[in-house]
Amino acid sequence: MAFPKKKLQGLVAATITPMTENGEINFSVIGQYVDYLVKEQGVKNIFGKSTLGMSLHVSSSQCFFFCRLDQVIIHVGALSLKESQELAQHAAEIGADGIAVIAPFFLKPWTKDILINFLKEVAAAAPALPFYYYHIPALTGVKIRAEELLDGILDKIPTFQGLKFSDTDLLDFGQCVDQNRQQQFAFLFGVDEQLLSALVMGATGAVEVAVSQDQATVLQPG
């Protein structure tokens, strides 16, 4: 498959994970939630199993399937490589448009090569899907600069298509953009407070929260 596929740009909504009072995923309200995102907020792209959706704290081997959207990117990061690969395969099976992965965050990769090898193995599990690296050092504790990671990344991960950059280091972000102008990468910014600056620097889009806490509460059952 030739990459890039459809370039991911503009608003990409990070989604919540609706829960029942018993702590189970509430699949029954997902249709209503998607209606809200599409009709009320004009959302066309989503980032599922996001940080906002507390994906790493929700027990589920299943990805949600959202239809009626242009692109659905599913986060498949996990501490175990095998689990991450299974989630990547599952995302491919249910028709996701791309997968994203954070760095493993307990026993951390301490060099770029170790991190790249982990990401490469996950990407290889879903070879037809565009791959995005989700850079969020404040939560993973993995401080390898995104600019360093992107250097030569296509040689290692041919499906690499972009970066979700959730860090306040705008120098790093700017270098990622500047040093990859020849590529068709998506640069999605994830720190709401710095979005304007990031857009000026060349962000192609943003992963943002498209639902307030009040609205999220409305989606919970009685």
Ligand SMILES: CC(=O)N[C@@H]([C@@H](O)[C@H](O)[C@H](O)CO)[C@@H](O)CC(=O)C(=O)O
């Ligand atoms: C990592 C994170 O949670 N980012 C938030 C921001 O709204 C973020 O909470 C805010 O900018 C921090 O002040 C959103 O962009 C949603 C998001 O990117 C995600 O859930 O992955």
